[in-house]
Amino acid sequence: MNALQDHVKKLFWAFWGPRFSGEPLLASDFEESRFIASRIHEQRMQGLYVDVEGDVVSSPAEAISPAYAATLIRMAESRLALESSRGHGVSTEESRRDTQWLFEATDDPLRHPFVFSKGSLDKLAELGSATPMSVIV
16 A cells, blocks of 8 residues: 555654654654554544444544544644744655655565664664655645
């Protein structure tokens, strides 16, 4: 599946991608972003579809509280404002190619462990910044 058609991946990159800012990245950062993305997507699906299990029917209206939805909206607005202030809102042909390579590498079971290895993340921190993620915005 294309990474831009996978909703969990899009949410993941929205949280984790901007961390390519030169700060040291830890495996725990990756796992935290993956958990957040999965949880948001799961709740979103509960808010969109009625689920019937036996005699129990879930109500989409009860899946996401207005306060939680408002928090997610503020979080997305903050992330977008932060990335725009860093100048990451405009993609180039090079950033699109880099992003495509990264998506393909992370989807490849053989390359995935290398991309997110400690050595790779250390090198990323050493280089200071790798921001091919602007194409997602």
